[in-house]
Amino acid sequence: MPRNPLVMIVDENVPFRQELQAMLAPAKLAVVADCGYGVEAASLAEETRPDIVLVAIAEPHLRALQTIEAIRVIAPETPIVAYAANPDFRIVRQAMHAGVRDLLPMPLKRDELLGSLQRVLAAPIPSEGGLDQDEPARPASAGVVLTVFGAKGGIGKTTIATNIAVAIAKRAQNSVLVIDLDTRFGDVAIMYDLEPQVTVAQLASQVRTLERATFRAALQRHASGVWVLPSPKHPSDWRTVDPDDIRDLVRFAARLFDYVILDTPGAFNDIVGSALEVATQVLLVTSVDMASIKDTAFVLDLLESEGFPKERVYLTVNHANGANAIRAADVARVLRTPVFWEIPHDDEVVTASQLGRPVVLVKPRSKVSRSLAELAAKISGASAPEPRRRGLFRRLAPVSAG
Ligand SMILES: Nc1ncnc2c1ncn2[C@@H]1O[C@H](COP(=O)(O)OP(=O)(O)OP(=O)(O)O)[C@@H](O)[C@H]1O
Numbered sequence: 001m002p003r004n005p006l007v008m009i010v011d012e013n014v015p016f017r018q019e020l021q022a023m024l025a026p027a028k029l030a031v032v033a034d035c036g037y038g039v040e041a042a043s044l045a046e047e048t049r050p051d052i053v054l055v056a057i058a059e060p061h062l063r064a065l066q067t068i069e070a071i072r073v074i075a076p077e078t079p080i081v082a083y084a085a086n087p088d089f090r091i092v093r094q095a096m097h098a099g100v101r102d103l104l105p106m107p108l109k110r111d112e113l114l115g116s117l118q119r120v121l122a123a124p125i126p127s128e129g130g131l132d133q134d135e136p137a138r139p140a141s142a143g144v145v146l147t148v149f150g151a152k153g154g155i156g157k158t159t160i161a162t163n164i165a166v167a168i169a170k171r172a173q174n175s176v177l178v179i180d181l182d183t184r185f186g187d188v189a190i191m192y193d194l195e196p197q198v199t200v201a202q203l204a205s206q207v208r209t210l211e212r213a214t215f216r217a218a219l220q221r222h223a224s225g226v227w228v229l230p231s232p233k234h235p236s237d238w239r240t241v242d243p244d245d246i247r248d249l250v251r252f253a254a255r256l257f258d259y260v261i262l263d264t265p266g267a268f269n270d271i272v273g274s275a276l277e278v279a280t281q282v283l284l285v286t287s288v289d290m291a292s293i294k295d296t297a298f299v300l301d302l303l304e305s306e307g308f309p310k311e312r313v314y315l316t317v318n319h320a321n322g323a324n325a326i327r328a329a330d331v332a333r334v335l336r337t338p339v340f341w342e343i344p345h346d347d348e349v350v351t352a353s354q355l356g357r358p359v360v361l362v363k364p365r366s367k368v369s370r371s372l373a374e375l376a377a378k379i380s381g382a383s384a385p386e387p388r389r390r391g392l393f394r395r396l397a398p399v400s401a402g
């Protein structure tokens with residue numbers, strides 16, 4: 001006897017996902033996965049291999065369409081049926097172009113929905129696929145892992161990581177997770193005024209058996225929509241953490257979130273090694289003092305010798321320490337590397353961090369907030385790169401020595 005067809009539902013509206021499940025169950029259509037937009041939809045389609053995907057085309061439409069395209073890249077044979085409120089000609093056209101096989105108007109009528117699913121399931125798979133052949137194939141089942149790193153402490157890594165996370169989350173409602181990998185004094189939770197509950201050390205120890213739901217339930221949500229996984233309270237709690245587990249935990253997270261942003265300590269250790277190994281992009285922060293520039297030169301050499309693609313290293317000059325005669329152009333010349341971004345000094349940063357609130361939210365019009373928002377836009381405008389290969393950065397000192 002053939003098994004019941006497996007359906008995956010993609011809709012940001014969780015109660016409506018449950019309503020749909022109830023509609024489908026009597027027709028022997030089993031919902032194998034349900035989630036919102038973004039990279040998680042693609043990774044779930046890859047993992048659960050549904051027979052059909054049912055997607056809401058809701059605001060923001062672009063995000064819905066990008067999600068459909070990501071599913072089409074990862075599971076090209078899986079047919080997609082969509083539904084939308086008041087679908088106008090433009091949406092119908094875009095949906096069809098993205099490879100949707102049928103588009104139903106809201107409110108959904110049970111008979112119409114079941115009829116459509118059954119028709120599409122029974123139809124042969126179109127040979128050329130629905131995607132535009134000019135569309136570049138991209139690895140869609142994992143999000144961007146952005147490691148914010150710098151060779152020194154106190155240069156603004158946490159400030160940048162926490163603020164760009166908020167700015168990226170606001171852009172087209174990206175799902176963003178910040179993981180605090182500062183093995184000394186992790187302060188991401190403080191910056192977001194959150195009381196740490198489950199920490200990255202605890203989740204790393206269970207990574208081999210971790211389920212998506214358990215992982216999600218352990219995360220904390222900032223009012224901006226950014227998800228947070230704090231570091232353990234005491235630096236000594238890091239001693240038992242296996243850097244391989246951290247690497248695997250970040251990869252796991254990247255299958256659920258469009259962006260995983262890693263904050264790191266101003267030191268080298270094997271946890272930092274994992275954070276660099278899994279990075280798809282490194283935001284390399286330097287302040288404008290000679291010591292920081294010298295240490296940054298060392299990091300650039302290290303990244304190059306490990307084969308990390310230069311174009312994925314975003315050298316960012318942060319004027320964390322006030323007025324300084326050295327300019328970004330001088331930094332670029334000394335380091336023989338273009339400066340990707342320059343963040344001005346602004347006392348608003350200090351005031352906001354004392355309040356435990358990201359400056360981009362408290363003072364969105366300040367010069368530093370505008371700069372951080374533009375940096376976030378530049379980063380999230382870039383395409384998602386290939387995941388990196390294993391085994392790099394393994395010569396870094398273990399964390400107990402960091
Ligand atoms: N552009 C800026 N203008 C003014 N102050 C800044 C700026 N960037 C960072 N700061 C301030 O510099 C200090 C250090 O910043 P932050 O904690 O983000 O650095 P860090 O590199 O994460 O340090 P650590 O390695 O110790 O974690 C904070 O007081 C922060 O408010």
Ligand SMILES: [Mg+2]
Nearest residue numbers: 157158182187
């Ligand atoms: Mg920090």
